[in-house]
Amino acid sequence: MSIPILNLSWASDPTLKPGLLQHLKAALFDVGFLYITNHGVEQQTIDNLTDLLPDLFAICPEDKAKMSKLNSPHFLGYSGFAEERTIGKPDLREQFDLATELPVVYHDRDFSKLYWRLRGPNQFPPEDAVPTFRRAFTEYHDAVQELSYRFVHLVEEAFGIPVGTFDHFFGRQAAKASQQTGDFLPPQHRIKLLRYPPSDQEDGGQGVGAHKDSSGWLTFLYQVGDEPGLEVLSSTGKWLPVRPIKGSFVVNFGNAFDAATEGAVKATIHRVISPGPRSNVRYSIPFFQGLPLDMSVSEVRNYVPESVRRMRRETGRTNDETQSFLDPRWDSLGESQLRKWIRSHKDVALKHYGQEAVNYYTAAD
Ligand SMILES: O=C(O)CCC(=O)C(=O)O
Numbered sequence: 289m290s291i292p293i294l295n296l297s298w299a300s301d302p303t304l305k306p307g308l309l310q311h312l313k314a315a316l317f318d319v320g321f322l323y324i325t326n327h328g329v330e331q332q333t334i335d336n337l338t339d340l341l342p343d344l345f346a347i348c349p350e351d352k353a354k355m356s357k358l359n360s361p362h363f364l365g366y367s368g369f370a371e372e373r374t375i376g377k378p379d380l381r382e383q384f385d386l387a388t389e390l391p392v393v394y395h396d397r398d399f400s401k402l403y404w405r406l407r408g409p410n411q412f413p414p415e416d417a418v419p420t421f422r423r424a425f426t427e428y429h430d431a432v433q434e435l436s437y438r439f440v441h442l443v444e445e446a447f448g449i450p451v452g453t454f455d456h457f458f459g460r461q462a463a464k465a466s467q468q469t470g471d472f473l474p475p476q477h478r479i480k481l482l483r484y485p486p487s488d489q490e491d492g493g494q495g496v497g498a499h500k501d502s503s504g505w506l507t508f509l510y511q512v513g514d515e516p517g518l519e520v521l522s523s524t525g526k527w528l529p530v531r532p533i534k535g536s537f538v539v540n541f542g543n544a545f546d547a548a549t550e551g552a553v554k555a556t557i558h559r560v561i562s563p564g565p566r567s568n569v570r571y572s573i574p575f576f577q578g579l580p581l582d583m584s585v586s587e588v589r590n591y592v593p594e595s596v597r598r599m600r601r602e603t604g605r606t607n608d609e610t611q612s613f614l615d616p617r618w619d620s621l622g623e624s625q626l627r628k629w630i631r632s633h634k635d636v637a638l639k640h641y642g643q644e645a646v647n648y649y650t651a652a653d
Pocket residue numbers: 480482496501509511518558559560572573574
């Protein structure tokens with residue numbers, strides 16, 4: 289298995305587009321991981337943000353503390369080196385979690401569900417500490433958001449459903465009158481700015497442990513520079529390197545997408561090995577495309593054609609890893625997101641959601 293590279297500029301050439309869609313189908317259904325090049329996001333927009341990363345991570349500890357995730361019921365802000373764990377081991381990275389800049393909604397509308405508190409504004413670094421950061425971040429966010437919507441249109445074509453079928457998930461058009469769903473509050477997308485310092489272990493260390501993405505629908509990852517480390521688990525059980533290709537994004541699929549397609553498009557397992565002792569710092573920026581918090585995966589599934597959903601069933605393999613969406617308690621995106629955040633950040637959860645919520649969301653299944 290190798291990781292396909294799709295040239296998105298083929299989408300605007302009628303003679304090349306059928307080939308692109310063919311490649312996309314193979315990438316979606318056979319691999320679940322791909323690179324995209326000529327994707328339409330200006331290199332300058334990317335560089336304006338990536339050039340600031342060394343300065344951002346070099347802000348003083350007091351400024352980092354002021355941006356701590358502990359301040360944020362939305363789990364947005366700074367987490368220090370090795371503070372998060374995956375599969376029981378610390379991840380040797382430092383990160384800023386950001387998102388689409390949105391106001392809180394739970395104060396002034398009838399949003400009775402606790403998960404609405406996930407939605408809210410960013411904590412930005414002080415403007416004098418990293419001048420132009422907010423502008424560079426916002427431009428990057430807007431450009432990748434636009435790419436993500438464009439890419440979803442190609443996925444619709446690959447699925448053989450009308451272009452725009454998923455638009456109302458993103459507040460881009462009302463659902464058709466005949467359909468029950470619609471009027472969702474447009475989602476908040478999440479962006480992590482990640483820094484992996486060189487490890488003192490010869491074989492690197494756990495940059496981030498093996499996982500599937502649970503924060504969104506599709507992930508668009510930008511790997512800064514040439515430092516390797518990202519690996520994806522192939523269907524034969526081998527770890528394949530996903531080396532940076534200058535200017536490309538890596539696309540992969542989150543648990544919700546896997547569940548919505550009944551496993552036809554897999555949420556692949558991936559990990560990052562930290563740079564070794566003589567390597568450079570590695571930076572990367574995943575963009576997790578969100579879905580409306582009050583939408584349920586079963587609703588999303590209604591828009592995915594039967595021809596796609598039966599693919600996994602026909603292979604005879606069960607859809608093992610997305611069981612949590614099958615539990616009615618976690619079927620909505622909001623419930624599953626809140627559960628995930630509370631489980632991974634108990635300190636933030638206790639402070640902003642209280643012991644009762646922590647007990648509820650962390651109880652064994
Ligand atoms: O840093 C990377 O290349 C990947 C990060 C990742 O998989 C994640 O944060 O979900």
